Amino acid sequence: MTITVHHLNNSRSQRVLWLLEELGLPYDIVAYQRDPNTMLAPPELRQVHPLGKSPVVTTDDGLTLAESGAIVETVIERFGNGRFAPAAGTPAFLRYRYWLHYAEGSAMPPLLLKLVFDKIENSKMPFFAKPIAKAIAGKAKRSFITPNITTHLDFMEAELGKSRWFAGEDFSGADIQMSFPIEAAAARGGLDASRPKLMAYLDRIHARPAYKRALERGGPYGLLS
Numbered sequence: 001m002t003i004t005v006h007h008l009n010n011s012r013s014q015r016v017l018w019l020l021e022e023l024g025l026p027y028d029i030v031a032y033q034r035d036p037n038t039m040l041a042p043p044e045l046r047q048v049h050p051l052g053k054s055p056v057v058t059t060d061d062g063l064t065l066a067e068s069g070a071i072v073e074t075v076i077e078r079f080g081n082g083r084f085a086p087a088a089g090t091p092a093f094l095r096y097r098y099w100l101h102y103a104e105g106s107a108m109p110p111l112l113l114k115l116v117f118d119k120i121e122n123s124k125m126p127f128f129a130k131p132i133a134k135a136i137a138g139k140a141k142r143s144f145i146t147p148n149i150t151t152h153l154d155f156m157e158a159e160l161g162k163s164r165w166f167a168g169e170d171f172s173g174a175d176i177q178m179s180f181p182i183e184a185a186a187a188r189g190g191l192d193a194s195r196p197k198l199m200a201y202l203d204r205i206h207a208r209p210a211y212k213r214a215l216e217r218g219g220p221y222g223l224l225s
Contacts, residue, residue, distance in 0.1 A: 013055030099174035107181035
């Protein structure tokens, strides 16, 4: 079976490449570039999936998978042969499933809001509107967005105090899924050396050979800059 990853630059699809490298599975890449002005995915992705977003994985037997969490979970179930997921029914498996969903369901929304409101503050607009936009954006960040990001970073830091990886002492697909919000937090969410466990976690995932191979295949990854 041939696996094709529809890969958008600087996106969640990078972690799908990483998963496939960890599993040692052969795959092809169809690369897409964001619009330099809007930073949105190109319309060609709508030909693969109606939402026109990445990641999307297709196979030559007719399977189309979207949503990175669903992709990670399905690929591990089909091709993991017991790797990268704890045994079903164990406490570690419950933690594994929790972090698979937490990554996008809880961790990413405030980080995405910060990106949006940062752009509002820095966007070109009529001079008379600029102070109003900056005031609204600043208040939203101070009163809601930044406190939420802080809460999540504190929570993740504490959880990594319980085990080396998010689901336990063994690396799993939950760590692949969690990589994106943590890298986003380091890039634009205030994650720094004040949270040493999260920073050490980033160092561990960046040092994995499969992670490095995925970067070589996927191309420049803006979240790391």
